[in-house]
Structures are given as C-alpha cells and as structure tokens.
Amino acid sequence: xxxxxxxxxxxxxxxxxxxxxxxxxxxxxxxxxxxxxxxxxxxxxxxxxxxxxxxxxxxxxxxxxxxxxxxxxxxxxxxxxxxxxxxxxxxxxxxxxxxxxxxxxxxxxxxxxxxxxxxxxxxxxxxxxxxxxxxxxxxxxxxxxxxxxxxxxxxxxxxxxxxxxxxxxxxxxxxxxxxxxxxxxxxxxxxxxxxxxxxxxxxxxxxxxxxxxxxxxxxxxxxxxxxx
Amino acid sequence: xxxxxxxxxxxxxxxxxxxxxxxxxxxxxxxxxxxxxxxxxxxxxxxxxxxxxxxxxxxxxxxxxxxxxxxxxxxxxxxxxxxxxxxxxxxxxxxxxxxxxxxxxx
Numbered sequence: 591x592x593x594x595x596x597x598x599x600x601x602x603x604x605x606x607x608x609x610x611x612x613x614x615x616x617x618x619x620x621x622x623x624x625x626x627x628x629x630x631x632x633x634x635x636x637x638x639x640x641x642x643x644x645x646x647x648x649x650x651x652x653x654x655x656x657x658x659x660x661x662x663x664x665x666x667x668x669x670x671x672x673x674x675x676x677x678x679x680x681x682x683x684x685x686x687x688x689x690x691x692x693x694x695x696x697x698x699x700x701x702x703x704x705x706x707x708x709x710x711x712x713x714x715x716x717x718x719x720x721x722x723x724x725x726x727x728x729x730x731x732x733x734x735x736x737x738x739x740x741x742x743x744x745x746x747x748x749x750x751x752x753x754x755x756x757x758x759x760x761x762x763x764x765x766x767x768x769x770x771x772x773x774x775x776x777x778x779x780x781x782x783x784x785x786x787x788x789x790x791x792x793x794x795x796x797x798x799x800x801x802x803x804x805x806x807x808x809x810x811x812x813x814x815x816x817x818x
Numbered sequence: 819x820x821x822x823x824x825x826x827x828x829x830x831x832x833x834x835x836x837x838x839x840x841x842x843x844x845x846x847x848x849x850x851x852x853x854x855x856x857x858x859x860x861x862x863x864x865x866x867x868x869x870x871x872x873x874x875x876x877x878x879x880x881x882x883x884x885x886x887x888x889x890x891x892x893x894x895x896x897x898x899x900x901x902x903x904x905x906x907x908x909x910x911x912x913x914x915x916x917x918x919x920x921x922x923x924x
Contacts, residue, residue, distance in 0.1 A: 605910045626824065637832035647831050651824055660827050664834035671835070673866050675842030677859040680851055682843070693839050698870060705863040750918035756874035756889075757896045757913040763867045764900045764909075770864070779865025783872035792876040796869075803865045804858075811857055 595714055599721040606699045607729045609755040610641075614733020615740075616752075617644055622738045624652050631738040635731045639695060643667045644734075669797055674701045681705075685716040692716075695723035697730075699755065702762045706769070774813070778806045888920035 618631045626648075634644050646667055650660050674696050681704070682689055696704075704719040767776055782802040786795040846855065875893070878886035896913035903909070 601907070604907055608914075630824065630828075634828055634831075637828065638835055640831075640835050643831060643835060647828070650831075651827055654820075654823065655827070657826060657830050660830045661834050664831045665838070668835050668838050670866070670869075671838040672842060673862055675839055676855060677862040677866070679842055679846050680856060680859050689843075693843055694836055696839050702867065702870070705867075750921045751914060753889075753892060753917040754910055754914045756871065756893070757910040757917075758906075759867060759870045759874060760893055760896045760913070761900045761906045761909045763864075763871055764897055765904075765906070766864050766867060768901070768904075773864075775861040775864035776868050779868030780872065782865070783869040787872060787876060795876070796873065799869055799872075803862075803869065807858065807861055807865065808854075811854075 591714070592717065595709070595718050596721055598708075599718050600725060602703055603722055603725045603729070605754055605758045606703070606726050609699065609752065609758065610726065610729040611733040611736070612751045613641055613755065614730050615737030617641070617648075618734040618737020618739070619741055620645070621648050621734075622741055624648055626651065628735055628738040631734040632731065635727075635734040639727055639730060640668055640671075640697060641730070666794075666797060670698075670800060671696065673800060674698075674705075677705060681715065682719070684712055685720070688716060688720040692720055692723050695727050697726065699758065700726045702759060706762075706766060774810060775807060778810070779803055782806060884924045888917055888924055891920060892917040 614635065617635075618628075621631050621634070622628075634647065638644055638647065643664055646663060647660075650663060655663070675693070678693075678696065678701075682692055685692055700723050703722050709715045709718055763776070767773065783795070783799045786799040786802060789795070790798050846852075851859070871893075875886070875889055878889055880886060892913050895916050896909050899912050900906070900909040
C-alpha cells in the first residue's frame with residue numbers, strides 16, 4: 591500500500607520536478623552571478639524554500655536591504671501562504687511527527703497537489719502529502735545547487751520551459767472545476783485577481799486580490815452553504 | 819560582500835516565510851475548527867488556484883505584440899487536452915511544448 595502511494599506521489603510530482611529544476615537552476619545561476627556561490631544557493635533553498643521569494647531575495651541581498659525591509663518584503667510576497675494554511679488545517683489534522691515538515695514545505699506547487707483529497711483514510715492522505723512535500727523540496731534544492739554549479743554552461747535553450755508551472759496550476763484548476771458543481775469560488779477568485787491586476791499592477795495585486803477574495807467569499811457564505 | 823549580513827537576511831526571510839506557513843495552524847491549534855474556517859478551507863482552494871493562474875500570467879504585456887498570444891493559446895490547449903484526457907502530465911507536457919514552440923516563432 592505504502593509503495594503504491596509513494597509511486598503515486600512521485601508520478602504526481604513529475605510536473606513539479608521539471609518546473610522546479612528549471613526555476614531552481616535559474617535561481618542558482620542568478621544568485622551565483624551576484625557573488626553568492628553554491629553553499630548560499632543550498633542554504634536558501636533548504637531554509638526559505640519559497641521560489642518567488644528567493645528570486646526577490648537575490649535583489650534584496652544585492653541591494654543590501656535593511657533587515658526590516660527584508661522582513662516586510664517577505665511578508666508581502668509570501669502572504670498567500672496564510673491562505674494555504676487556512677485551507678489545510680483540517681486536512682493536516684492528526685499528521686503527527688510529519689506535520690511540522692508538511693507545514694514548512696507547503697509551497698504553491700505542493701499545495702496544488704495536496705489540496706484536494708485523493709485518499710479515503712487520513713493515514714494514507716498524510717503519507718501521500720508528506721512524500722509530495724519532500725520530493726518537491728528535493729527537486730528545488732537539487733535544481734538550485736545544479737544551477738549554481740553549472741551556471742550558464744547549459745548546452746540547450748530552455749526558454750519557456752517554466753510554463754510547465756503555469757500549466758500545472760491550470761490543470762489543477764480544470765480538475766477542481768470538473769469535480770464540483772459550485773463554481774462561485776473559482777469564478778470569484780478569477781474575477782477578483784484579474785480586476786486587482788488591472789487596478790494595482792503586476793507587482794502589488796496579490797494582497798488586494800486575497801483581501802477581495804476573502805471578503806467576497808465571506809459575503810456569499812450563506813448562499814454557498816444553501817447550494818450544497 | 820558581507821557574509822554575516824547575507825546570513826542574517828536569509829534567516830529573516832526563512833523565519834518570516836515559516837511564520838506565515840505555521841500561523842494558521844498555531845492559531846487554530848488542536849481546537850475544534852470554527853465553522854467559518856472550515857468553510858474557507860472548503861472554498862478557498864478553488865479561488866486560490868484561479869489567483870495562482872493569474873499570478874503566473876501577470877507578465878503578459880497587452881500593449882505590445884504578441885499581446886500574450888503564446889500564453890493564451892497554450893493555456894487554452896492545456897484546458898482542452900485536460901478536459902479531453904484528464905491526464906495531468908499529458909496536459910502539462912503538450913501545453914509546455916506548445917508554449918516553447920510559440921515563443922520561438924511568434
């Protein structure tokens with residue numbers, strides 16, 4: 591049984607493998623160009639483990655940003671993780687010793703794989719989620735170390751392969767869409783994000799979007815509850 | 819380059835990120851999850867996934883050629899293939915290849 595779940599976890603994370611390798615290698619290359627070698631890449635991917643934040647982190651390090659500024663930027667860029675936590679509270683209940691790591695390693699991509707239930711029992715679900723989390727971080731650390739070491743010596747042009755990450759999110763979105771009759775939440779998330787992107791611009795629309803989503807979902811709570 | 823500064827900046831980033839990830843779990847603890855949070859846990863994933871897709875596409879420039887054509891065609895292809903076959907890996911591989919080809923010819 592465990593072998594079967596492990597295999598499923600590995601196959602499910604293959605898209606993340608390709609995405610994290612490319613994004614991780616990219617991160618390693620840029621970090622190395624800024625004067626921080628392989629140990630730094632390893633350390634950041636091991637301890638921070640948040641893709642877009644690590645890219646932003648390079649800018650902060652290069653600009654010698656003050657520590658409060660570093661903290662505030664991290665807060666803004668990663669605020670969406672609060673969302674993931676809220677929606678996983680019930681699903682990660684009773685995960686025991688694995689739970690702290692599962693929470694620590696809850697990235698966008700890991701979340702997209704563990705947020706909808708694939709297994710009946712809690713035990714199977716936690717086992718699956720734990721291994722998805724661990725596989726994903728291994729890919730990310732490997733990618734960033736690789737990028738730092740081989741640098742720009744890559745023999746082929748990989749431009750565009752980072753689209754695999756977008757494609758992963760789109761498939762999860764479609765999968766969720768098909769699996770439920772109630773599309774209010776999905777439509778609300780889409781509209782709120784697009785409107786906020788148009789108003790606030792690409793660098794600062796995430797937090798307004800999250801607030802808008804929370805407000806709308808709270809307001810329509812009764813309606814959604816009635817539909818179910 | 820100052821190693822002590824870099825190390826402390828990295829530790830700050832790591833601490834804040836971890837705090838954000840642990841916060842909901844620490845606040846809710848082992849208490850019975852309130853109905854409102856349970857509701858959010860149920861509906862948020864749909865909204866968040868939509869937000870993440872928009873986030874991934876945020877760099878598209880609608881004022882210049884090719885107006886995000888590569889992205890939109892590839893996303894539509896991913897949706898189409900996924901509705902048709904329901905195979906995540908297949909949808910992603912086809913969509914990504916399409917995107918990589920398009921950005922080289924458009």
